[in-house]
Amino acid sequence: GELYGLVNVAGGAAPATWMPSTRVTREDWRALFTQNVETMFFMSQAVAAELKSQSLPGSIVSISSISGMNTAPFHIGYGTAKAALVAATRTMAVELATDNIRVNAIAPGVTATPASGTYVDDDVERDRRAIAMGRRGRPEEQAGAILFLLSDLSSYITGQTILVDGGLNLKWTHMGADHTSLFLKDDTFRAAITR
Numbered sequence: 001g002e003l004y005g006l007v008n009v010a011g012g013a014a015p016a017t018w019m020p021s022t023r024v025t026r027e028d029w030r031a032l033f034t035q036n037v038e039t040m041f042f043m044s045q046a047v048a049a050e051l052k053s054q055s056l057p058g059s060i061v062s063i064s065s066i067s068g069m070n071t072a073p074f075h076i077g078y079g080t081a082k083a084a085l086v087a088a089t090r091t092m093a094v095e096l097a098t099d100n101i102r103v104n105a106i107a108p109g110v111t112a113t114p115a116s117g118t119y120v121d122d123d124v125e126r127d128r129r130a131i132a133m134g135r136r137g138r139p140e141e142q143a144g145a146i147l148f149l150l151s152d153l154s155s156y157i158t159g160q161t162i163l164v165d166g167g168l169n170l171k172w173t174h175m176g177a178d179h180t181s182l183f184l185k186d187d188t189f190r191a192a193i194t195r
Contacts, residue, residue: 003054005150006047008062010039011085013078015119018193021076029077036081041088044103048096057100061149062089063142064107066165074180074193082107086161093159102158104149109165110183111137121185130182132167 012035017028040062051058065082072079086105093103109131110120120136128134145164148154163169184190 003050003056005059006043007146008040008043011036011063017077018074020074024077032077032081037084040085044092048101051101052099059150060103061146062105064105064161066107066109066169069107090159097158104157105161106142106145107161107163108142109137109168111139111142113139120183126182130171132170137166
């Protein structure tokens with residue numbers, strides 16, 4: 001078939017990258033930027049170049065994070081990389097708009113995935129307190145926003161990052177007194193990242 005879009009899903013951050021900003025190494029920083037920004041940028045660049053060479057319209061959608069839209073205490077490398085992804089999305093959107101190539105992103109909040117299960121436990125009451133909709137998101141809810149941005153239903157939207165977080169950003173009450181996320185299930189991990 002004809003090329004029409006790209007979804008950049010590459011990214012993430014290992015639990016070992018959670019730490020105070022005073023302890024982040026250059027290696028950790030570079031690895032997080034490579035994983036979360038470089039892959040997105042160079043894949044987007046390649047797809048945009050191909051779409052332009054064939055004079056095709058298209059849509060590029062990348063996965064940012066709520067951590068790139070707000071503060072990310074003890075997770076500065078990841079949050080900053082996801083914020084850079086948002087900035088790259090906006091700049092590419094301007095450059096590619098006259099070629100009818102739209103560039104957008106989504107910023108998921110806490111989503112129930114196997115990967116998030118490594119540091120987020122099931123706590124229904126905490127989720128009710130922290131998230132306006134009272135629960136964590138599901139992967140298919142993120143997929144719905146991505147499909148919308150890929151489709152012609154969003155043909156007049158470019159350069160935007162849509163928060164798909166159930167209203168977590170509206171409350172932003174999920175931090176404890178020590179400024180760590182209440183979603184962290186392991187007190188040993190919490191102590192280790194704040195040292």
